Structures are given as C-alpha cells and as structure tokens.
Amino acid sequence: MDAQLEKIKKIRERHEKEWFKIKEVVAVGIGMTDNDQVGIVISVADNPDKVQLKIPSKIDDVNIKILKTGEIKAL
Amino acid sequence: MATNLNDVRAILSDARAELMAKPNVIATGIGYKISAGKQTKELALICSVESKKAKQALSAQEVIPATIQSIPTDVYPTGVIHAFQDPTQRYRPAPGGVSIGHINITAGTLGCLVKKNGTVYILSNNHVLANSNDAEIGDPILQPGPYDGGQYPQDHIANLSEFIPIEFAGQGSSCPIGGLAASVLNGLALMSGSKTRLIPTRVQAVDNLVDCAIAKPLNEFDVKNEILGIGAIQGVSEASLGSEVKKSGRTTGLKSSFIQQIDVTTSVSYGSNKTATFVDQLMAGEMSAGGDSGSAVLNNRDEIVGLLFAGSNNTTIINRIQNVFSKLQVTLA
Numbered sequence A: 001m002d003a004q005l006e007k008i009k010k011i012r013e014r015h016e017k018e019w020f021k022i023k024e025v026v027a028v029g030i031g032m033t034d035n036d037q038v039g040i041v042i043s044v045a046d047n048p049d050k051v052q053l054k055i056p057s058k059i060d061d062v063n064i065k066i067l068k069t070g071e072i073k074a075l
Numbered sequence B: 001m002a003t004n005l006n007d008v009r010a011i012l013s014d015a016r017a018e019l020m021a022k023p024n025v026i027a028t029g030i031g032y033k034i035s036a037g038k039q040t041k042e043l044a045l046i047c048s049v050e051s052k053k054a055k056q057a058l059s060a061q062e063v064i065p066a067t068i069q070s071i072p073t074d075v076y077p078t079g080v081i082h083a084f085q086d087p088t089q090r091y092r093p094a095p096g097g098v099s100i101g102h103i104n105i106t107a108g109t110l111g112c113l114v115k116k117n118g119t120v121y122i123l124s125n126n127h128v129l130a131n132s133n134d135a136e137i138g139d140p141i142l143q144p145g146p147y148d149g150g151q152y153p154q155d156h157i158a159n160l161s162e163f164i165p166i167e168f169a170g171q172g173s174s175c176p177i178g179g180l181a182a183s184v185l186n187g188l189a190l191m192s193g194s195k196t197r198l199i200p201t202r203v204q205a206v207d208n209l210v211d212c213a214i215a216k217p218l219n220e221f222d223v224k225n226e227i228l229g230i231g232a233i234q235g236v237s238e239a240s241l242g243s244e245v246k247k248s249g250r251t252t253g254l255k256s257s258f259i260q261q262i263d264v265t266t267s268v269s270y271g272s273n274k275t276a277t278f279v280d281q282l283m284a285g286e287m288s289a290g291g292d293s294g295s296a297v298l299n300n301r302d303e304i305v306g307l308l309f310a311g312s313n314n315t316t317i318i319n320r321i322q323n324v325f326s327k328l329q330v331t332l333a
Helices: A002-020 A048-054 B005-020 B176-191 B321-328
Strands: A025-032 A038-044 A062-068 B025-035 B038-049 B071-077 B094-096 B099-102 B112-116 B119-124 B140-142 B156-163 B213-217 B223-227 B244-249 B253-269 B275-284 B296-299 B304-311 B316-320
Touching: A002 A025, A002 A038, A002 A062, A002 B253, A025 B275, A038 A048, A038 B253, A048 A062, B005 B025, B005 B038, B025 B071, B112 B223, B112 B321, B119 B156, B244 B304, B253 B304, B253 B316, B275 B304, B304 B321, B316 B321
Parallel strands: A038 A062, B038 B071, B094 B223
Antiparallel strands: A025 A038, A025 B253, B025 B038, B099 B140, B112 B119, B119 B213, B140 B156, B156 B213, B244 B253, B244 B296, B253 B275, B275 B316, B296 B304, B304 B316
C-alpha cells in the first residue's frame, strides 16, 4: 500500500502543474476512485465532462477521477 | 396496581429524589414500557442514564429497582443531555464552536484554546481573526462576531496576537531582487520625467499550508477549554483517508463527515479576485458553510485533527492541525 501511495504521489507531482493550468481545476488530492481504489482525484469548479477530455482516466495504472465540487471559497 | 397516569405521576413524585440520587441517572419521566424492543401499553417510570451498565458493575444501592410501588421501571441510555445553545450568541466563558471575529469582518468560529509559552490563546483562521492579513497586531476580536451583533467595547473578548500571513496569487512581492530592479528602474523613470512606476508583483502562486491566527483573551476566565456540543478535546491526532470527522461551527453547528481526500492542493477564493493556493490539506464532505471557518475538526475519539477554513457546496477543506501547531508554535491548552 505504501509503495502504491508513493507511486500515486509521484504521478501527481509530475502532472499537478499542468492540471492546474486547466481553468476549471480547483483541487488535486489523493482519494478513493472507481472500484474502491486509491487514486488521484481532480476537483473542478464546473464542466467535468470537458475536463475529462483533457486528462486521461489512468496514468501508469493509477486511476484519475474528475469530481465536480464547485468553486472552493474561504468560509 | 396503579394504571392511570395521575396515579403514576404521584408515584414518580415520591420516588424522583431517590432515583435522581443514583449515579448515572440524569432524567426521570413517565412513558410506555419497552419490552423485547417493542413499546407495550404499560406505563412505566423511565430513568434516563448517560450509559447503561451491567447490574454486576453496580452496588445494590445503585441499581434501579425493577418496580416501584408495582409500577415497572425502564432505563434508557440517552447520553449527556445538553441544552440547545445558539452558537451566534454571546458566551462568557466562550467555548470553541461559537461566533467570533476581527472587528472589521462578518463572523467566523472560535476553534479552540491553545498554549504558547504558558499563555492561553484563542485559535481560529487568519481570515477570521486577522481579516486576511489586513489586521494589525493588537486589534480587537469580538465575541460574537460583528455580523452576529458583536460590538466594541462590550463584546471585546481578545486582542489579535499573531497570524501566519496568507500568500495570495498576484499580490505585491517581497522578493529582494524584484524590489531592487524595480527601485533602479523607478529611479531612471523619475530622472527621465516619467510618471509611471514599476511595482514588483508575484506572478506565480506561492504555496500556503495554513490559514490560522491566535488572539489573547483579555481575561482567561472569559474562555472555556471545550467545544460547544462536544466537550473537552481529548488530544491531537492525524486524520486518515476515510476516517470520520466532526466539527461544531457558528453557522451549521455540530456536523460530521468523512475524510475523502488527503494531501490536497487547492486554489481557494477569498473574494475580491483574491485567490491563494494551499498544499497538504484534508478534504471532507459537506459539513460546513460560510461562518464555520475556524472550527476545530475532531475525530470520533474527540481528538483534534484539523482547522476548517474553506469549502464548496459539497466539500470542506481543512488545514492539518500538525501544520497549524507547528507554524504558530503552539500546543493544545
């Protein structure tokens, strides 16, 4: 599990900056994805389908999930 | 056998003092006896207890008799009964979970009490106690916050002591190279008669870890080392993926959710086109709304794991408490 988590962290580190260039992306984290697998979750303010076209659903067997959260604001 | 309500009332009236004197009994009343998990039509004297204990664990005097004057008794484990308390009201002493704010903001939530060099401080967010970097050290903090009617000086509870500045994207830069270059070029502009000047601006967002600040109470007796609706904090812990968390906040009160993401990088809007990037955050589900900022986030053992500061319609963003304590160099009070 720790090795898998390290792998996920490395993939996320490698790609995080390019994902944040997509204007809808508001957060990137590690969480549960399809089939109860830990993977990368990319939160978007809007248009999840449009963002899905720009980001693969898997990188090196690590699931990438797009989640619509809306804008994240200080409360 | 007394079967009408008035007779049972009279019996309860006689027995109440004796029942309430037993340890663990927190309320008495009349209700229908529950038998084998189902409600019967038989009236009973109901004793509410914090938690049900095995008969063997109680002394003969502590046991609630099965009947009193032929009326059956029943024991309900109800937990501690709290009066409903509105977190937007004025509290003295003020616990965590209630409205608080810098004199120039609307309102946020008092997180909890922390200690630094033996002194007790109130912990909340920078944007609650320090007006998102715009406050001066020593500024008054009101409880309740100004939006909830808090006024200076009567609701002045503390003074801002320290805050960790939030680095906003696109704000003026404190970079010495940028500053030197700008001053040289501005000197040339001045000599050439130009009225245009350069201001060094950070173009790339700088990562933040925390949105936090502390304020020193005017009087230590004006604050209470517990959380409204929860009680005392039992220690400090780490939240893990999937673990249950809860908070008591000014707007949505006591709510719980699960940690859905860890190691989160997020871009947070502070209004007026101000955004800031935060790294190493926790994301939970929907458990907050505007005004809950600053709430202490606890696990199901009542240990503190984070400080709530942002969210969307269906998420809550939380600073890890380890980062908060380490940046402010504080410990739990």
